[in-house]
Structures are given as C-alpha cells and as structure tokens.
Amino acid sequence: MKKALITGVFGQDGAYLAKSLLRSGYRVFGGDLSVSRKFFVNLEYLKADKDVEASRLDLTDQSSVQRILGRTKPDEIYNLAGQSSVGLSFKKPGLTKSINALGVRNLLTAAERACPEAKIFQASSAEIYAGAGKGKIGESEIPNPISPYGESKLLAQKYVELFRKERGSFACSGILFNHESPLRGTGFVTRKISRAAAAISLGLQENLVLGNISAKRDWGYAGDYVEAMRLMLCQDSPSDYVIATGKSNSVRDFVDAAFAYTGEKLDWKGRGVKEIGVSRRSGKILVKISAEFYRPADTGALIGNPGKAKRTLGWAPETGFEEMVGLMVEADLKRLKAGKK
Ligand code: GDP
Numbered sequence: 001m002k003k004a005l006i007t008g009v010f011g012q013d014g015a016y017l018a019k020s021l022l023r024s025g026y027r028v029f030g031g032d033l034s035v036s037r038k039f040f041v042n043l044e045y046l047k048a049d050k051d052v053e054a055s056r057l058d059l060t061d062q063s064s065v066q067r068i069l070g071r072t073k074p075d076e077i078y079n080l081a082g083q084s085s086v087g088l089s090f091k092k093p094g095l096t097k098s099i100n101a102l103g104v105r106n107l108l109t110a111a112e113r114a115c116p117e118a119k120i121f122q123a124s125s126a127e128i129y130a131g132a133g134k135g136k137i138g139e140s141e142i143p144n145p146i147s148p149y150g151e152s153k154l155l156a157q158k159y160v161e162l163f164r165k166e167r168g169s170f171a172c173s174g175i176l177f178n179h180e181s182p183l184r185g186t187g188f189v190t191r192k193i194s195r196a197a198a199a200i201s202l203g204l205q206e207n208l209v210l211g212n213i214s215a216k217r218d219w220g221y222a223g224d225y226v227e228a229m230r231l232m233l234c235q236d237s238p239s240d241y242v243i244a245t246g247k248s249n250s251v252r253d254f255v256d257a258a259f260a261y262t263g264e265k266l267d268w269k270g271r272g273v274k275e276i277g278v279s280r281r282s283g284k285i286l287v288k289i290s291a292e293f294y295r296p297a298d299t300g301a302l303i304g305n306p307g308k309a310k311r312t313l314g315w316a317p318e319t320g321f322e323e324m325v326g327l328m329v330e331a332d333l334k335r336l337k338a339g340k341k
Contacts, residue, residue, distance in 0.1 A: 005029045005074040007057055007107070008081030012183040013123065015042035017078055017226040018052050029072045031057025031081070042183045057081070059103025062110065069114035076233050078121045079107055085187055086127055086149040090296050093148035100152035101159070108163045108171060116169075119233040120160070124173040126218070126244070128154040130299035138305040139175065139242055146297045157240070164238050172232045174225075177244035177304040180324060181222040182331030189251055190219065190328065193258045198332035200286055201262035207286050211293025213251040213275070216301035220245045221319035221327075231313040244304020245317045255287055257325040262333075 004021050008014045009030025018028050030052045032039060043049035058064045059081050069077075082100045083089065089096040104122060111118050129137045131144035145151045156173075163169040184191040189210065199205035220243070228243045249257075252268065255277060259266050266277040266286060277287030309315045319327075 001025065001027050002076070003027045003029065003072060003074045004076040004078065005031065005068065005072055006052075006078045006080060007031045007059065008079070009052060009054060010039040010042055011080055011084070012042065012181055012185070012222050013080045013179070013226055013229075014078075015046050015048065015183055016181065016223050017080065017229060018043060019046040019048045020226050020230065022048055022051050028052050029068070029074060030054040031068055033058060033081075045183060059106055060098050062106045065106050065110040066114060069110050069118075073115050074118050076119050076121070077107070077111060077115075078123075078229060079104060080123050082123065083149070083152075084185075086147050087187070087295055089147050089149035089152070096148045097152045097155070100149070101155035104156035105159045108159055108169060112163070112167060112169060118170070119238070120169060120171040121229050121233055122156060122160045122171065122173045123229075124157045124160075124175045124240070125150065125153040126175060126177040126242075126302045126304060127299075128157065128175065130297075130302065134301065136246060136303050136305035137242065137244075139240055139308055146299060147295075161240070170233075170238045172238045173240040174229055174232055175240060175242045175304070176225055177218040177220060177242070177302060179220045179222045179225040179243075180328065182328050183222065184328070190254060190325075191332075193251075193255055194325065194328035195332045195336075197255075197258035197262050197264075197329050198336055200259075201264070202333070202336055204336060207284075207288055208255070209288045209290045209293065210251065210255070211290065211295070212298055213255065213287075213289065214300070215298055216248045216250045216303075218244045218246065218248045218303045219254070219321060219324070220317050221324045224317045224319055228309055228313060228315045231309075231315050235312070239312070241309045241313065242304045242306055243309055243315070244306045245321075246304060246306055247321065248301055248303040249321055253321075254325060257322050258329050259286065261326050261329040
C-alpha cells in the first residue's frame with residue numbers, strides 16, 4: 001500500500017487530495033498546526049475524516065518535520081501547508097516567509113534525510129507572476145511577485161529547484177492559479193461572494209461589500225487541481241508545471257454568476273468605490289464597494305497557460321467557471337439552511 005503525507009491536510013486542497021488518494025487505496029497521513037477535532041470540518045464534508053491519520057506538524061520546526069517523516073516514511077509528500085492569504089501577507093510578511101519559504105526548505109532537508117526516495121509536490125502560486133505583463137503565463141515567464149506572499153512562494157520554488165538540480169530530489173512545484181470550491185475559506189473573494197449570494201437570497205444578509213471587483217483571475221476548481229498534483233508525481237522525472245484553466249473572469253463576473261444562480265440579475269451603476277450592484281427585481285442595492293477591501297498592490301489579471309500540463313501530464317480542467325460558481329452557491333445554501341457557517 002502506497003503512503004502519502006499531506007501537510008496542510010485540513011485546508012481546501014488537503015481535503016480534496018486526501019479524498020482522491022484514499023479512493024486510490026493510499027494510506028494517507030496528514031499534518032497540520034493543530035489536530036483539534038474542529039479542524040476536521042473539510043475532511044468531514046468529503047467524508048474522509050475517519051481515514052486520514054493526522055498529526056501535529058509545524059513546518060517552521062525542523063525537528064517536528066523530521067519526526068513525522070521518519071515515522072511515516074511516505075512514498076509521496078504533498079506540501080500544501082502555508083499562510084495562504086495574499087491580503088494577510090502584507091500585514092504579516094515575516095510569518096509568511098517563515099512558513100511558506102523556510103518551512104519548505106525544512107521539509108526538503110528533512111525528506112532528504114528521512115525518506116530520500118519520496119517524491120515531493122510543492123504548492124507554488126500564480127502570485128509569483130503577479131507583476132508580469134498581459135497574456136497567458138507559462139513556466140518560462142520571468143517571475144515578478146508584488147506581495148510578500150508571492151515572494152515567499154517564489155523563494156520556496158527556488159528551493160525546490162535547487163534540491164532537484166543539485167541534490168537529486170524528486171521535487172516538483174505546481175504553479176497553481178486560483179482554485180476554488182465549497183471548501184474555500186470565507187476570507188477569499190469567491191467564497192465571500194458565494195456565501196453572501198446564498199445568505200441574501202435566504203433573507204439572512206442585506207448586501208455584500210467588496211474591494212476591487214475589476215480584478216481578473218483564472219479560477220479553476222480545486223477538485224480538478226489536486227489531480228494535477230498527483231499526476232506530477234507519477235512522471236518519470238520531476239518538473240514544474242503551471243496549473244490553470246487558461247480563461248479569466250473578473251470578480252464582477254463571479255458576483256454576476258453567483259447571484260444569477262439564486263435568480264437575481266444585477267445592474268451595475270457608478271464607478272470605483274461608488275459602484276453598486278442593484279437587483280433588477282427589487283431595486284435593492286445588493287453589492288457595494290469599500291476601500292477597506294482594496295490591497296496595497298493588486299495584480300489586475302492573472303491568466304495561466306496550462307499547455308505543458310496538458311501535453312505532458314494529460315491533465316485538463318473538467319469543471320467550468322459557471323458550474324463551479326453554482327457548486328459553491330448551492331453548498332452555501334445547504335449550509336445556511338442547516339444553520340451551519
Ligand atoms: P488571491 O488571488 O489569492 O489574492 O485570492 P482572493 O480571493 O483573496 O482575491 C482575488 C481578487 O479579488 C483580488 O484581486 C482581490 O483584490 C479581489 N477582491 C475584491 N474584493 C475582495 C474582498 O472583499 N476580499 C478578498 N479577499 N478579495 C477581494
């Protein structure tokens with residue numbers, strides 16, 4: 001039986017990946033900062049909570065990493081742990097670097113000692129290209145991060161490359177463009193929107209307040225992206241891959257699609273922080289803008305070119321934008337009706 005260790009197993013991607021690996025007959029170990037029962041909620045949602053063997057793991061503590069790898073001796077390691085909010089990284093740059101970059105160095109070093117044959121996946125991010133020009137971004141684009149988050153992910157990717165080229169580690173970075181699901185945290189704009197659209201349609205919330213709704217992202221479905229992670233570790237040799245859909249939508253498009261799912265059509269009026277989204281049906285203002293949710297630096301558009309992943313891994317995203325928005329709003333409607341968060 002193959003063994004996998006997923007760091008950050010309680011997050012969105014950790015839960016989908018654990019479910020996928022368990023379905024394929026893997027023994028799945030998970031690591032996260034705390035193993036308190038309340039953090040099993042994503043695994044519970046996917047009915048994977050009983051089968052994941054979870055332990056406390058702090059990537060910034062080299063001995064903690066060494067211990068878990070020595071004990072579990074995984075064939076595959078998926079590093080999904082990290083400080084995942086771009087917005088928060090402006091407030092906590094040191095913490096972000098410590099977990100997202102130095103933590104990865106700890107993991108690569110510990111794996112070299114404890115399980116040198118293990119194949120390693122590192123979750124890198126499109127944010128390393130946030131300052132790049134327009135057009136679809138592939139692996140050869142010159143990185144240009146504009147946030148502490150992007151910087152930390154770029155440094156981690158450099159460590160992965162170093163260990164691969166200089167030390168012979170089977171280590172790959174998946175340069176993941178935004179990927180969402182009903183398990184996305186409510187701090188991310190997609191889930192903030194899906195939850196608000198559901199709550200407003202149930203009469204539980206008056207309106208939704210957002211920041212820069214003209215920002216565009218290449219939004220894929222997390223359930224599809226974890227399959228790409230697995231495929232990367234099935235190859236004969238390690239490499240880095242952009243994982244994206246190749247299509248982009250604005251935050252405003254996401255809002256339109258989410259409200260449309262609940263039967264609302266929005267008319268947009270005004271510009272900048274004065275822009276509002278008005279219900280065509282009731283005339284009520286359902287969406288407002290506040291400077292509070294703008295970032296010190298924000299990338300206008302990020303679109304990936306998943307050509308290499310398609311050619312080499314045979315991977316392609318299966319879930320379209322509107323289908324994914326529908327899945328998210330539907331899940332939030334169910335949760336709210338059941339009185340859950
Ligand atoms: P990110 O791409 O990893 O930073 O994912 P987010 O979901 O946090 O943000 C995606 C985009 O939505 C960014 O360009 C944000 O500036 C924009 N955005 C607009 N309003 C909001 C908001 O209220 N919350 C968040 N998190 N992002 C917002």
